[in-house]
Amino acid sequence: MKKIVRPARPQVDRGPRVKTVAVLIGMALAQFQLSAQADSGIGVDAILGNALNAAPINPSTHMGGQDPDGLGTYVPAARTPTGQMYSTPRLPVSDPRTTEGGWQYFGFVEAGLIGVTGDRKAHGFRRYKDVDDGLYLSSFGLDLNKPTTAHFFEVVGGGAFQDDQFYGVQFGRYNDWRVRAFYNETPHVFTSTFRPLWNGVNSGNLTLKPGLTPGGSGNTADDNAAVAAVAAANAETEIGLTREKSGLRFDMYLTDTWKFYASYTHEKREGGRPFAAVWGTGGGTAPMELVEGIDYTTHDMTAGVHFADALTNFNFSASASLFRNNIDTLTFETPYRIAAGTVNGVAAGGFTQGQFDLYPDNDAYNIKGEYARRFPDFMNSRFTAVLSLGTSRQDDDLIPYTLQPVTIAGVANNNWNTTDSLSRTSADARIDTRLLDLGFALNPTNALNVKAKARYYETRNHTDFLLCNPNATYDGGDVYTAYGCSGVWGPVINNGSGAAAKVLSYTAPNGNTIIRNIPFDHRRINLGLSADWRIDPAHSVNGAYEREIYLRDHRERSKTWEDKLKVGYVNRGLENATLRLSAEHGNRRGSTYHTHHPYADFYSGYLADMPDSGNVQSWAVHMNSGLRKYDLSDRRQTTLNARLNYLAREDLDLGVSAQFKQIRYPDADYGRRDRQSQHALNFDIDWQPTAERSLYAFYSWSGGRMKQRSVPSGGGLGCTIGTVTPIGTITPENADAICQDPASNALYVAENVWNVEHKDRGHTIGFGVRQDFGVLRLDVNFTHSYHVTEIGYTLPANANAVTVEGAGSGFPDLSSRLSTLEANLLFPLNKTTTLRALYRHERGNFRDWHYQGFDTSPVAVNAPGTALPTAVILDAGPQKYRTNLFGLLLQVRL
């Protein structure tokens, strides 16, 4: 690679030509709602683009070919300090036009015809993009600058009038103030194979289509057939939503050291997403998919200041986020009839509809201050502090327990279908958060940095809701009056459940039931010391120790702590390579693990002692005592990372990176257990022999394993006081310990244990070629990915004969194959016009056993099909697709 000094290139003054176009585009954009873009520290919306413009629009180089002179000093490209080659820069506009007022400007528009063949409506193709046949305004950009005053104005956009369109504008004065605004739409298609049974999809009210009877016809076989028929008539319905986001951001230097910014964003999200409702006796029969209507509006406002001088940095921000759900509830009619069961007051077929309370409106506020101060005379030290205070709150009006006028024996006032039955009529929920983060770094020598840090974060949940009816009068006693109520809707809770409503009573086994919300809270403390030793300018080693402590309310473990050790090594001194290595080991332990006690305060059993006879399962057993939830369990985790950038030749880079992670759960007999691994290996090649030619390729492999185990309940001795088990006789005092233990054979029988192992493999390859053939420019990019998950299992000892014969050793593999090939051929027609021929091929293939068998009928019912279905899955699942996109576009310089 040679260092080159070249003569100056000629500048051409073409004079003013398209000021009118600039004005027109600006006026057009002004009609859109505008929004703000984030910086790397605050907010989202950091990119404007779409699938056909995945990189932000760059007006200065959009039409330029690669510069044969590279970036000057090194041709075609210099290398980053790590050693990766920079790309060959594209030729920027060399001859901006100038208006009489002194504005220099340049721009472009790219538009033409687009056509798509193949499975263009498939979910895989449409998931996050919107391309139609016909005219397509692909992208445009305009850059104006007035050097005499330092004012600027820039407009970009693309995908015009499609659901993935985007527009951005910024203007201001360099180094003084700036206004940025954008409008960006993002489609999100969840499925293109849905089969809705209702009118009113995407609303809050789903009414059955003709041919279906609310509450069922009385003949379940007929209902099954009718559901299948209506589904077939409405096949391949797309369910998705569109995010329309806009906003505005203003930045300004107040002084040389103070900056101010303020932003506002507005998001409108409309459409629907697949949802589901359980229905039927016991709460577990005939679940069916629904469509949840989405109509969200979110307002986000942020304002703040930055201060920076040679010694002190200070940031302060205040933000508010207001979320509004314009569909408060989802009411749906059911096409199935359930037995009235024990619920009084409801005739057969009386349960015709159910209702969800959807996400409530919520408000969130936050103030945050960040401070950093250098002390050059005290070992060149630096102190940092972050204080952040936040609150999220909502006071949504609550809805009744049920839509049906049910009655319960023994209760005088059955008002369950009115809000009078609620302990409170609005949620009044609030969670406050606090964060304090302190750090102090010393540089006792130029080669050594030592840092201590401490961090405290907490949540405080102030929500309090009692699941009881203050107006119902229970004739059986007064032990519940302490809560001001005597009836509770549960334990199986849905509008269609035959065992839906009940009076608090301690009739085993369902006597102990949840009656109060659980206000989960946690506090997290991190304390750490780290050191970074720069052996010489090219080599450094670093090490860190950190203890992370979690204190949780109402969880199985009140406290966990994890000790983390990390070491790293960086070698930049190799002549042709840069090497980075790191290793991290974490060891998490915790306080005593309780499987039941954390929730006891929120169950009805809190109000009265457990009975001293009979079946006490609901009091004594939450889950088996050998299970450890993986976010709380003991854990040893080791991670090794390696990254090598190798400069194979002056025009060739090679890169290798790898991660090997192993996790052990030493105290978990059930749940996620034993050893888990996650590995990845990546290879990269970048070859840039000339400015006119480049090639890259990559390959990534990933693999992992995870084991889990459980043991089903049932078939045991039972959790009845006085029962003799292998580990003792059940008494009121030891019922917790014995009944939760699989070794007791009381509820869980240890020999019925089952195991599952997940094995993941992934392969991703990609390559790209760019070649200039004189004025003709070609670039091709391709990626292909294949990922598969094997789920194997061992059967429990009590598996029935059908399972033993047919279950095999696991589920069918879950797999996905995705490929994208995009090729562009650019041919300059003249100095201002280039013809772009675009071809994009996409294909995907998915195998997901969750949707096996649902491509023909959504009704999963045991033969002969006369009973209520096991499930009604209206989404046929991800489908194989193959599409070809052709485009003929003109790029015109303005």
Place this chain on the structure above:
Amino acid sequence: MNRSRHIPATRALAHALVLFAAAMLLYGPAMAQGTSDPIPGATYVGEQACVSCHQVEEQHFGHTTHARIFRQNPRNEKERQVCEACHGPGSLHVAEEEREQHADPRERREGDRPPGDKLIIGFTKQWGTPIDKQNGQCLSCHQGGQRLHWPGSMHDLNKLACSDCHNPMARFAGTGLLKKPSITETCQSCHQQQRAEFRKRSHMPVPEGKMTCTDCHNPHGSPTQPLLKADTVNDVCYSCHAEKRGPLVWEHAPVRENCANCHSPHGSNHDKLLLVARPHLCQQCHANPNHPAAFYNSTQLAGNETGLNSRVMGRSCQNCHSQIHGSNHPAGARFQR
């Protein structure tokens, strides 16, 4: 085993740190940081002297934000130097280059760097300027703000230079003076594992140009690991998924604590970015009596004649517990309404 005895020690350490920090704040007026002399003995020569040799660089640089700021509205003398604002004063470099042009080329060995390069700050591998010096030049203007936590951050610790991601010499990208056309491509030039994950069956719309890495991460440093832009993982997620922020009457503990307990944000081979296929994901925490602990297998899939089970179909556990992120329905304790 309860190890609460560890708390007093950690508290003591925290208290000591706070007191120490407070003492530092009261340390009195610190000496102003002396402006380091990037090229000892050198003086500024002015932009025209640079451009007289570096016309190609100037052609590209002229389109960058830096060029327009420095040339059109500099806020101080340093910015007014344009090229030398970043590369340092160039008098020694110019003198050496001139001397080199008159030197006998036979005296130079093949592969030798022009000696003038050692006399100016460069931002490439070839140039060899120490990383601290390179970054110091950038931070002399860009300290604070979103870079307040750069010192000691993961990227700083791994000795990344600003110019490992940025190239202010040309407008490679529409925004941010990056080395690649987009933030995503820039980050993935090192984070290849994430590049592969975003090509899995379920992923956020990063390859489709609707999201990018800096929507969630601040590569310039953050007190929240791993370089997150908010106080917690969940706060990052809520910035787009505000509906899940709640709070809700009925909360699901792992959901409230960390979305990543169930979701893999960079991509998954499973639906909805899930870590593991359902129902097994749920069964890794739920071994309650009855169906949560049951053994599910392939004989229960749709397409079999009998023995069907809804927990292995479609949305699996969420066929019934559809409000798994929490419910505001009075009867939603089990996330069914």
